[in-house]
Amino acid sequence: MKPTVPTAGAGFLRIEGLSKSFVPAKPVFADVSFAIDRGEFVCIIGHSGCGKTTILNVLAGLDTASSGHVFMDGREVAGPSLERGVVFQSHALMPWLTVRRNIAFAVQSRWPDWPAAQVDEQVRKFVALVGLDGAIDKKPSQLSGGMKQRVGIARAFSIQPKMLLLDEPFGALDALTRGTIQDELMSIVRQTQQTVFMITHDVDEAILLADRILLMSNGTETAAGWRPGNIAETVVNPLPRERTRAGLHHLDGYYALRNHIVDFLVTRAKAT
C-alpha cells in the first residue's frame, strides 16, 4: 500500500490499525489508530498490561506490530531512527561515561561530521536546559534518580528529533522530584515546540502536560469472547495552554476532566 503524503494537520504521525498479539488468538490490543500533529503533546493513559509500552516500542522501532502501519511524515516507520528520540523509563545512561560524554555520544550519532567544539556546545546547551550544569562531568552513579532522568531527557532533546517518545519517564521518581521535572519538561517542550508522545500512569501529569489524552482499555474476556485492548476514548485537553502545576487545580474544567479520566480508569478501562 503506497503511503499518501498527509496534508498539514492530517497527522504528522499516523498509526493505522495497529495490533499486537503474543498469543495468536488473543491480541493484547487491536485496531489501534490515531494521529499526532506536529507540535502536539499527546499522552496515553491506561492500566498496566494494556499495551501502551508496546505501542511506544513499535513507534520507536524497537518492536514490531503483528499488523497495522505507522507513518511519520509520510514515510512508513520500519525501525529505530534518530528522528524519533526515546526517553526510557529507567534512564538507560551508560554508567562508564560522564553526563557530558553520554549526551555527546548521542550528538555525535546524529551529526558525525561535527567538530568536537560544536558537539560540546550542543551538549552544554541541553545540559543547561535541564539545569544540570554543575553535574556535567559527573558519572551517573554520582547522580540522584531525578538528575539521571533529566540527563536522559537532555540526551533525547539534544538530537533534536522530529518526535519524542517518553515511556513513563517519571515513574521511578518521588513525587517532589516528579513535580519539578514536569515543570521543566513543559517549559522545554513549549520552547522547542517539540512533538511528544508520552506514556503515563499519573492523571495529573497527563492533564498538566498533554494537549490530547488517549484513554486505553485493556484486553478482556467477555461473554462474546476475547476483546482486545483499544483506544477507548480521545480527550482533548480544554485547559488553557499557559497552565502551571501550581495553579492547575484552580482552573475551570480541571476537576471535570480529572473525574472523567479517573472514572474511565476505575470503571471502563477493564470493563467487560
Next chain:
Amino acid sequence: MHKVLNLKAALLSLLLFAVFLAVWQVATMSSGVSASQAGLSAEQIEYQKMLGKDPGQVKSAGFPTPAEMGATAWKHLSNPFYDNGPNDKGIAIQLAWSLGRVGLGFLLACLVAVPLGFVIGMSPLLQKAFDPFIQVLKPISPLAWMPLALYTIKDSSVSGIFVIFICSVWPMLLNTAFGVASVKREWLNVASTLEVKPLRRAFRVILPAAAPTILTGMRISMGIAWLVIVAAEMLVGGTGIGYFVWNEWNNLSLTNVIFAILVIGVVGMLLDLAFAGLQKKVTYVE
C-alpha cells in the same frame, strides 16, 4: 576505620611471619647438629667418614635454616644480572626470560580470545556451535599438551609459548563471551534508537560494558599462564625460573629451590596486582 584495620592486619601478618620463622628455626636447628662426635670411638668416626656420614661435618643437604635461607636470598638478590654461561645466570635474567615467554603466550591468547569471545558472545548460534570444542579442550593440562607441541613445533621455546597460549586462552575466551552476551538490553536499545552502526556500537557500547568481565578473564588467564610457565620450563629447559628450580633441585641445592619458589610467588602476586589495577580502571558503578 580502614587505617586501623590495615594496621592491625599488618601487625598480625608480621606476627604470623615471626612465628613461622621461629618454628622453622627450631625445626631445622636439630638437623644441623647430627650425630655428635661425643660417644664415638676413633675407629667408629673413621668408619662413619668412609660411609660418607662424617659426624664432624655439618652437611647442608638437610633442610636449610632461616639464616642460610636469608644468606642465599641475599646472594641472589645482590647480584641479579650476572651471566656466567648458559646454566648459571642471575635471577633477574631468569625471570626476564620467563616473563618474556609468558608475555608472548598471553598476548597471543589475548589476540585470539577477545575477538573470538566477542563474536561468540554476540551470536547464540556460534556460542552453541563452539561450546563442545571449548568444553573438551578447556580441562586439558598444559603438561599433556607438551609432547604434542614438541613433536609438531619441534622448537622447545616456541612449544613453551604455545602451551602458555593454549592454557591461558580459555578463561579470557569464556569471560569475554559471557561479558558480551550480558550487555544490558537497554544500552543496546539506546544505541538502536541513535542509529549507531554495528562497528561503533561494538567499540563504544558493548566493549566498555563488557570490559570488567573481560579483564577478570585476563586476570585469571595471567595467573594460569604464570603457573604453566614454571611447569613448562621444567620440562623443556633453557633459561627461565622454572628451569632454575629444576636445575637447582638436580644440584640438591634446597636453599636455591626454596628461594626460586618464593620469587615465583612474589612475581605471581605482582602480576595479579597489575591486572587488578587495570580492572579497577574499567570498572563502573551502575
